[in-house]
Amino acid sequence: MRRISEENGFGGKIKVLAVTKTQSVQVMRQLYDAGVREFAENRIAALEEKIPQFPDDVVWHFIGKVQSNKVRKVLKAAKVVHSVDSLELLLRIDRISGEEKVSPELYLEVNVSGEESKSGVTPQEAREILQTPFANVRVTGLMTMAPNGASDGELKEIFSSLRRLGESLGVTEFSMGMSNDSHIAAACGSTTVRIGTALFV
Secondary structure: OOOOOOEOOOOOEOEEEEEOOOOOHHHHHHHHHOOOOEEEEOOHHHHHHHHHHOOOOOEEEEOOOOOHHHHHHHHHHOOEEEEEOOHHHHHHHHHHHHHHOOOOEEEEEEOOOOOOOOOOEOHHHHHHHHOOOOOOOOEEEEEOOOOOOOOHHHHHHHHHHHHHHHHHOOOOEEEOOOOOOHHHHHHOOOOEEEEOHHHOO
């Protein structure tokens, strides 16, 4: 596994989030025994299957696309949701959070690169959403995914742009960077890197 810095380029701490979407419970238990307490899944069925097999001190993250008909299940299972990709979805999460009396940590997914295949709101939409009050939830951070095959320079610009956007809006949490580009994301101010492949090689 590539060593991941414990501090980002701004002197803040970095959380390494273990992405275990293709891993067995047995493998995950090895990580748990090694001290890992935060796991991420991208399918609600896998999340519901794995949660009962671990102690209550695990913090579960959902990083997949949140389907509107699965919002309630996601909110019951995950404490942190990294993939809130529209105002419509956020409004639904806000309503259901009130009904379920839960207070999830939410990351607004921003399509910084403008790539059509990527989900997420535009930076301008993010500004408008973050200035909108909600009854039951608040957005605690911003998330982005870089295009496949992006150069180091492109990665730096994408991650730095998200950081600048968040800082201009008073956001302090940034979920950006995966196994292949975590070092660049960390240098650009990420506070959470989502690591899957590099944990299991």
